[in-house]
Amino acid sequence: MGSKSMTVLLLVTVGAIICHVGCFTFEVGGNDGWVVPPANDSKVYNDWASENRFRVGDAIQFRYRKDSVMAVTEAEYKKCNSTRPIFFSNTGDSVYRFNHSGSFYFISGVSGHCEKGQKMIVKVMSHEEAWGSEKGGSSQPSSSTAAASFPLFQAFAASMLTPYLFSCAGF
Structure with a gap:
């Protein structure tokens, strides 16, 4: 019975650590914010996105004036179509949190900007x-080995990190 509770505690602890480490807010466009790029630099946002590593739990922040941001499907992205957004905000300071892995598509909601x-x-x-990419594909230690090695640390870490798990997950 004790090993099951230790395994559960380990899973909660690891989840909290992963979520806390993964919760980062990226600012789109840096100091310039979410603006129409210069005429000769239409790939500036995709170049920026490809230089960053986004994980589940991370967020991106869009800052803009007299504009908006929309999350759309791939087809709508390719057409610069903004009639059916998955997400829409025009507050000037919008945050979008990634709740699953995959590709996300964003466009401006102002006509012609996309x-x-x-x-x-x-x-x-x-x-x-x-x-896997950070550790070079090396395997993680088994939960039973880790649970047996660090029971007091696990209890302490779980009690300290669990609030971060809930804050990253949006609870």
């Missing part, structure tokens, strides 16, 4: 993908 390059594709990795 066609001028104000659009972006973000590829989000699962925690497993991120773990």
Whole structure:
């Protein structure tokens, strides 16, 4: 019975650590924010997105004036179509949290801005993908070995990190 509770505690602890480490907010466009890019730099946002590593639990923040941001499907992204957004915000300071892995497509909601390059594709990795790429594909220790090695540490870590798990998950 004790090993089952230790395994559960380990899973909660590892989940909290992964979520806390993975919870990062990226600011789209840096100091310039979410703006129409210069005429000769229509891929600026996709270049920026490809230079960053996004994980489940991370968020991106869009800051803009007299504009908006939409999350759309791939087909709508390719057409710069903004009639059926998955997400829409025009508050000037919008945050979009990634709740699953995969590709996310963003465009400006202002007519003509998407066609001028104000659009972006973000590829989000699962925690497993991120773990494997950071560790060079090495395997993680088994939960039973870790549970047997660090029982007091696990209890302490779980009590300290569990609030971060809930804050990252949006609870």
